[in-house]
Amino acid sequence: MVKSDFFIFGYRKISVPPHSRLRLANLLLRLGISAQLGEGDFLMRERDFRRFRNHAEGIEYTASELYGIPGIISRNRWRYASAVALLLALILNIFLSGLVWDVRISGESRLPEYEIREALAEAGLSVGRRFDSLNMNEIEHALVKSYPKIGWVTVNRRGTVAYVEVVEREGTEEEPEEKLGYANVVAERDGVIDEITVKRGVAMVKAGDVVRAGDVLISGVLPEEAGGGLCYAEGEVWASVSDKITVEVKREGSDTERSEPALSALSVKIFGFSLNIFKKYGNYGEGYAIIDDEEDCVLFDKYRLPVSICRTYAYRETTESVIYTDDRLVEIALVRTRAALATVLCGGDLLKLFTDGRYTEDGYIMQSTVVYMAEVGRDAPILAE
């Protein structure tokens, strides 16, 4: 193992035949030069070698070329590209080590990570920014101000990564709003009561009753036994209701054909700077749709790198007039009926579905009767006379 001062200041390997070793040892002792004289070669610092060389008359020895950093520089002094590359590497290392390579968020918070990242980016902390241009205190204050639910946040730098720890404020669950005034729960639409749950007030219907829109389901008028007076009636009333869905499809229509998406541009983003690799289309003309996809690079499924790959896909959509066949008419009607059904059933459970269709002069009509279970109660304030 070569000593560090030997490597930094340069050294040579000296070989001496056995019969000259004693004279060499005495010379080194006299000159005050450190050396280990074992079997074989030994190492001598360059500055000591210059002194030794001047006094070594009569001693047989062989000296190697100069090793260490001075030797490397001497042998490569005409290779300018190596020197430039080394200098460039040094500058890049110094520059890049001052940038934010990754932002890692941890802590106890129910806020989605992407929201915290967006808030941090607005406050100035994002991949590619210089650490010395960031004020961590200001970023922490900005984050707490943006989200009142955050009780405590700290931003620390370790190397080129910014670690953000977030802790939510305790007791931030939203309390239910206290309802003011007096109200009944009335039926929003006609139906047959399936289930009624009263939280406050008096139930006026039971399961199996047929109700019409406007009928009082839960009354806000309290009986004498319960103390009398008025209250804001609350509860859940579920009933079986029915709806009609009618879909009409004209025989003359249009079809949109979409081509297979093709990769039209590829670029690499490093620290927010975009480097274009290739771009196939100069301008996207009419009829083209574009999909931009950005994929972050992650190391070992854990560490995000400040590099992302951006791909742009282009596909063409062409629309042309067509005359639908009978089968196509039914197919389109079914799709539209399903979409309408999803809207009607929002929050409800489907019980029965009757569908009927007929062809007309213009196209096709599909009619569906839907029976489903839904919540039918709505608040109706009791107005004081």
Place this chain on the structure above:
Amino acid sequence: MTKVMKRGASERPKIIPTLEAELIGRGGVSSFSVSGVVCIGELSEEAVLLICHGGRLRVTGERLDLVVFENRSAEIRGKISGVTLTYGKK
């Protein structure tokens, strides 16, 4: 009696030879450090003779290495079997 010194002269410091020995404990390897070495009388893998002010030190053993230092110290490393101290340089 008053000691008279020439103007500008100073007392030459005395070189006091010292001896340190350490057993490294790996396969019987040990090391001897000696300071105040004037010259080396013998140097081989089996024997090393150091001549100091006031005496000589002969070290025998196997696979002996000699390390010389800038301050006229020397260190002998190896499997040392014997050390002989003799007063006088001859």
